[in-house]
Amino acid sequence: MNTVLSVVVLATASALAYAAAAVAQRAAALRAAGAQGTGLRRSVAWWTALLLNLLGAVLHTVALKYGSLVAVQMLGVLTLVAAPLLSSVVLRQRLTAAQWSGTALTVVGVAALLALVPSAGEGRTPDSGELVGLAVLTAVAMGVPVAAATVTRVAAVAGLLFAAAAGVAFAAASALAQTVVLRVSGTSPGPLASTVVAVVGVAFLAPVGVWLCQLAYRDGLEAPLATVTLVNPVFAVLLGVAALGDRYGTGPLTLAGGLAAAVAAGRGVFLLARAETSGAPAGSRPKVAAPGGHFWGIRLRRSAAVAVGAVDSRR
Incomplete structure (x- = not known):
């Protein structure tokens, strides 16, 4: 199996694992909502989601050994397609x-x-100066987005800002994870x-990203999920240009x-944000766990999409 094909297979499999985890955790959240928020940790669906996310993280990390950060992050957007499709079927x-449309x-x-x-080709590791720049x-x-989110009084806007910060955290964590793997x-x-610095960076950024996702998903899911998925690969490109010395056509x-x-x-x-805010009546959408909840793992933001399309389930 050549390098490009390895990247495509591994990154696609990772995206599908994250999508399946999102569907499983959505089912767990809906059941917990029906039981006044109890039993989420003990749910078979929740533990299934956790295992699928761990599988997705492993596949993602292995993919980073064979391809560039941008290539792997680009294929990660397949989760955004697969999660709602799997949810609608299951x-x-x-x-x-x-x-x-959104x-x-x-x-x-x-x-x-x-x-x-x-976006093809093998990845490389940053030197000390590039690590500082990263x-x-x-x-x-x-x-910047976290500071803006803390001062805004519009919940939907704050959610998108926290989601953007989470996307940045996960992209940087993936870049450092690739460094460790290589x-x-x-x-x-x-x-x-x-x-060692790269390992510490991953250990810090991964849980911070998860925590930011918890903040982002408190008042909505579809639009923050799309924002994280959008910011993640875009920031990977920015890291390549500004911190890793990559050069692209201009x-x-x-x-x-x-x-x-x-x-x-x-x-x-x-469109996703508008569909959300014009959906179910207030209070009918199940909430995601508050910051410091029980979601963890590299790039676990997609598992936090426990109710992709949850508004539809209430209509």
Whole structure:
């Protein structure tokens, strides 16, 4: 199996595992909501979701050994397609036209945006200076939306801002995880000290990303999920350009195509948000666990989508 095919197979399998986990955890959340929020931890569906997320994390990490960060993150958007489709089949619930349109625009926009940059080929590890640049860029990109989310009084806006910060955290964690994998496997040797720093970074960013997801999903699910999925690969590209020395085309056609793709993805997020806020009556949507709840693991944001399409289940 060649390198490109390995990346496609592993990253796609990871995305499907995350999607199946989202469906399983959604079922657990709906059952818990029917029992006044009790029994979620003991639910078979919840434990199934946890195992599927761990499987997804392992597949994602292995994929990072064979391909670039951008390639793996790009294929991760398949979760956004697979999760609602699996949910509609398993839970026998129809998706609304707005959900179909929003999901399609988001996925097409992200895929088109990342298709404009080189995303194949093997990954590489950053040197010490690049690690510092990665840390600074990540801190700024996370801090700005979190600060804005804490001062806004609009819950939906705060959710999207926390989701954006979570996407940044997961992208940076994936970049550092790739560094660890390539260093440990001997594919791209480097100083032990920087490898340890990368491990510490993953251990910090992964739970922070999960916590930010918990904040993002308190008042909605579809739009924050789309936002995390959008920001994650886009920030991976930004890390490559600003911190890892990657260079991409900047011709007029490339820039115009990138702008069109970004507009399409943004429109998709807007449609998902509007479908959410115009859905079920207040109080009819089951809530996600508060910050500090019992979700964990690398890129576990997709499991936090415990009710993708939950509004439909209440109509």
